[in-house]
Amino acid sequence: MLALERGGVDILHRCGGVARCTTCRVEFLEGEPDLMTAAEYDKLTEKELLNVARLSCQIECAPGMRLRPLQTVSSSGLEAGKAPAETIMPEPVWTTRPGASTEG
Numbered sequence: 892m893l894a895l896e897r898g899g900v901d902i903l904h905r906c907g908g909v910a911r912c913t914t915c916r917v918e919f920l921e922g923e924p925d926l927m928t929a930a931e932y933d934k935l936t937e938k939e940l941l942n943v944a945r946l947s948c949q950i951e952c953a954p955g956m957r958l959r960p961l962q963t964v965s966s967s968g969l970e971a972g973k974a975p976a977e978t979i980m981p982e983p984v985w986t987t988r989p990g991a992s993t994e995g
Contacts, residue, residue, distance in 0.1 A: 892915050903969060903971060904972050905969065907973040907976075909976075909980045915947040916960075917945050917958040917959060918961055919956070924988075927945070927986060928983040930949060930983070931946045932986055944961055
């Protein structure tokens with residue numbers, strides 16, 4: 892999420908980057924990481940968004956990633972939430988995302 896903001900994308904993030912609101916959703920076009928945090932998994936499952944979107948607040952940047960923000964400040968008419976932390980919050984517990992190339 893911070894990389895998107897710093898790159899000029901007005902990504903929406905109402906909860907401040909702690910995997911609670913799903914407003915920082917993105918769709919991967921290339922380079923989706925196989926790992927995700929347990930917090931992201933739980934929130935996407937709860938909102939029935941697992942395998943549909945990812946939460947940019949829970950993703951570490953890596954070369955080769957291409958993604959599209961699904962909600963922006965300008966498209967939603969909402970204000971971004973408080974500034975997110977410099978590190979992934981809550982403290983990440985990593986798991987393999989469903990459908991990942993390393994699963995199983």
